[in-house]
Amino acid sequence: MLMLQSPLTRKLAAYVALSGADLETLARLHRRRRSFQSGHELIHEGQGRASAFILSEGWAYSYKLLPDGGRQIVDFHIPGDFLGLRSILFRTADHSIEAITRIEATEVLAPDILDAFAEAPRLATAVLWAASRDEAVVVEHLVNVGRRSAEERMAHFLLELGARLALVGAGDRTGFDCPLTQYHLADALGLSAVHVNRVLRHLREEGLVTFRNGRVDFDDFDRLKKVAAFDTGYLDQDGPLLR
Amino acid sequence: MLMLQSPLTRKLAAYVALSGADLETLARLHRRRRSFQSGHELIHEGQGRASAFILSEGWAYSYKLLPDGGRQIVDFHIPGDFLGLRSILFRTADHSIEAITRIEATEVLAPDILDAFAEAPRLATAVLWAASRDEAVVVEHLVNVGRRSAEERMAHFLLELGARLALVGAGDRTGFDCPLTQYHLADALGLSAVHVNRVLRHLREEGLVTFRNGRVDFDDFDRLKKVAAFDTGYLDQDGPLLR
DNA sequence: CGTTGCATTGAGTGTTGTCAAGCTCTGTGG
DNA sequence: CCACAGAGCTTGACAACACTCAATGCAACG
Numbered sequence: 111m112l113m114l115q116s117p118l119t120r121k122l123a124a125y126v127a128l129s130g131a132d133l134e135t136l137a138r139l140h141r142r143r144r145s146f147q148s149g150h151e152l153i154h155e156g157q158g159r160a161s162a163f164i165l166s167e168g169w170a171y172s173y174k175l176l177p178d179g180g181r182q183i184v185d186f187h188i189p190g191d192f193l194g195l196r197s198i199l200f201r202t203a204d205h206s207i208e209a210i211t212r213i214e215a216t217e218v219l220a221p222d223i224l225d226a227f228a229e230a231p232r233l234a235t236a237v238l239w240a241a242s243r244d245e246a247v248v249v250e251h252l253v254n255v256g257r258r259s260a261e262e263r264m265a266h267f268l269l270e271l272g273a274r275l276a277l278v279g280a281g282d283r284t285g286f287d288c289p290l291t292q293y294h295l296a297d298a299l300g301l302s303a304v305h306v307n308r309v310l311r312h313l314r315e316e317g318l319v320t321f322r323n324g325r326v327d328f329d330d331f332d333r334l335k336k337v338a339a340f341d342t343g344y345l346d347q348d349g350p351l352l353r
Numbered sequence: 354m355l356m357l358q359s360p361l362t363r364k365l366a367a368y369v370a371l372s373g374a375d376l377e378t379l380a381r382l383h384r385r386r387r388s389f390q391s392g393h394e395l396i397h398e399g400q401g402r403a404s405a406f407i408l409s410e411g412w413a414y415s416y417k418l419l420p421d422g423g424r425q426i427v428d429f430h431i432p433g434d435f436l437g438l439r440s441i442l443f444r445t446a447d448h449s450i451e452a453i454t455r456i457e458a459t460e461v462l463a464p465d466i467l468d469a470f471a472e473a474p475r476l477a478t479a480v481l482w483a484a485s486r487d488e489a490v491v492v493e494h495l496v497n498v499g500r501r502s503a504e505e506r507m508a509h510f511l512l513e514l515g516a517r518l519a520l521v522g523a524g525d526r527t528g529f530d531c532p533l534t535q536y537h538l539a540d541a542l543g544l545s546a547v548h549v550n551r552v553l554r555h556l557r558e559e560g561l562v563t564f565r566n567g568r569v570d571f572d573d574f575d576r577l578k579k580v581a582a583f584d585t586g587y588l589d590q591d592g593p594l595l596r
Numbered sequence: 597c598g599t600t601g602c603a604t605t606g607a608g609t610g611t612t613g614t615c616a617a618g619c620t621c622t623g624t625g626g
Numbered sequence: 627c628c629a630c631a632g633a634g635c636t637t638g639a640c641a642a643c644a645c646t647c648a649a650t651g652c653a654a655c656g
Contacts, residue, residue, distance in 0.1 A: 177582045246439060304637090534603090550605085
């Protein structure tokens with residue numbers, strides 16, 4: 111079945127052993143293919159009856175705006191991620207999501223997903239697991255912003271992104287392609303763009319990482335991990351828990 | 354049925370219309386009553402095959418430790434909260450949970466919850482929703498720490514806690530009882546304990562809030578909301594989405 | 597009546613933000 | 627082909643917010 115190729119399907123199947131019927135139900139969620147250009151806002155904070163999306167190609171990010179114009183980026187999304195689950199579970203979206211690059215995604219309406227859960231109960235458990243993994247990422251992000259210095263934050267962030275991308279085959283110990291701007295980094299890490307620039311320069315001069323021209327190069331992966339006190343535990347997912 | 358009184362049951366039923374059978378399955382999760390004294394560690398980061406808990410009385414908090422001894426508090430838990438869901442969904446717990454006051458809780462083992470989902474599929478959706486609401490709280494916490502000044506952070510935090518407590522009848526516009534120390538606040542807000550003290554003093558001197566002797570008093574609720582740019586949207590939960 | 601946990605305050609330091617300017621690229625229209 | 631605009635990046639100077647260190651107060655408790 112073609113949809114076995116979907117990155118989300120692969121991810122879920124890695125956690126919960128899904129039956130043929132489950133997979134078929136999951137495949138039906140992948141109708142409604144859409145593509146959006148860079149900068150398109152998929153979900154707007156406050157919007158009612160929003161859709162969710164399964165991202166198959168490109169990068170997006172979710173964020174919240176503050177009354178004073180500030181922006182906090184909550185998470186970056188890469189292929190295989192389920193976007194905006196909370197926006198369909200809640201009456202009104204509590205965050206916004208915007209495409210960073212041109213993206214390919216399938217749109218999932220609220221009834222689609224609720225019907226799918228009724229039809230294939232294991233799917234609900236699998237999605238709960240995926241949502242929990244996303245939450246773990248946000249939690250680690252919170253730790254990062256709350257308790258680490260600017261330099262540690264940056265180092266940790268780049269390593270984490272690298273680890274997540276490596277899981278879907280889009281990066282390794284040498285580095286990864288990265289379409290983010292320094293403004294994205296600033297708003298994700300709770301820093302000013304100016305300071306992000308200073309920190310990046312320092313990390314580069316120390317021979318740790320180089321972030322330039324849409325590419326992150328880990329110049330000294332092991333030393334960088336040390337600076338960041340980086341540990342991948344919260345990303346782990348070996349073998350299905352539910353058989 | 355007695356268990357209709359459980360705060361978690363109330364919370365879930367408010368979101369997803371649950372059948373009698375669903376409620377019965379949910380009630381069966383409430384065997385294994387436990388009580389723990391203040392300071393007891395319910396879940397330890399790194400621990401394998403941990404339990405989850407449904408909190409019925411008292412306060413707890415979840416946190417992560419850093420290699421340098423620092424601590425980031427991720428969330429505080431009050432009656433009706435489901436604790437440690439991620440620790441049973443994952444192979445190993447990615448965070449720790451400790452009792453702040455003496456607490457009453459029921460222990461939930463991994464098979465309990467997975468069997469319950471198989472038996473009563475709607476329960477899985479309901480728990481997914483509860484988990485999403487918790488995630489929304491963490492996200493707002495991240496925004497708070499990432500993009501607000503120390504004073505705004507504190508104001509926002511106290512208002513949020515008040516709003517959550519008000520939902521379970523443990524607080525109102527005048528204030529609430531609060532067993533937290535200034536160290537808890539510091540580790541939750543990403544500040545030093547010393548600075549927390551200064552910020553609290555300033556808020557008190559401005560006539561906004563008073564935090565003293567285990568009690569938070571909102572001296573000027575409306576002005577405080579203004580300082581914090583506080584909006585409860587992310588806590589909303591009017592009426593069942595799934596009927 | 598010492599000890600322990602928590603709260604408070606002051607002094608000095610430093611990390612990070614703000615403001616301001618200039619740079620490099622890229623794409624676009626004249 | 628050149629001028630220009632705009633987005634993103636870079637740097638310096640200065641200010642401020644928040645941290646550390648250190649000392650003290652205060653209550654509860656054994």
